[in-house]
Amino acid sequence: MMRLVARYADVWNSAGGASPEAAREQSRKLDQACNELGRDPATIRRSIQQVWDGRDRGKLVDLVGRNLQAGFTEQIINCQGPDHARVAAAAAEALPELRSAPVR
DSSP: OHHHHHHHOSEEEOOTTOOHHHHHHHHHHHHHHHHHHTOOGGGSEEEEEEEEOSSOHHHHHHHHHHHHHTTOOEEEEEEOSSOHHHHHHHHHHHHHHHHTOOOO
8 A cells, every 4th residue: 555655646644543653653664665666755745634522732732743743744633522613613722832833
């Protein structure tokens, strides 16, 4: 699969439920596949999804920072929970902090 991504993709999205460590390992495999094919790994944008229940903004900001450090420049926050509207509003309120999340 990674060879196919390495050969043709402009963007690669890590599986939604992957831990940051698992996503980093998959990203390393993509780098390796790119190198084997003679492609610069930096030419593929990295995307990742994470689920957030709207409760602990600090954890979300920390996760976004760790994902940035791992090279995931595009991040999708999947707002979950029984009160989806509240979670989406909490995510919107968190955007300024997420945009300036420190790389960890």
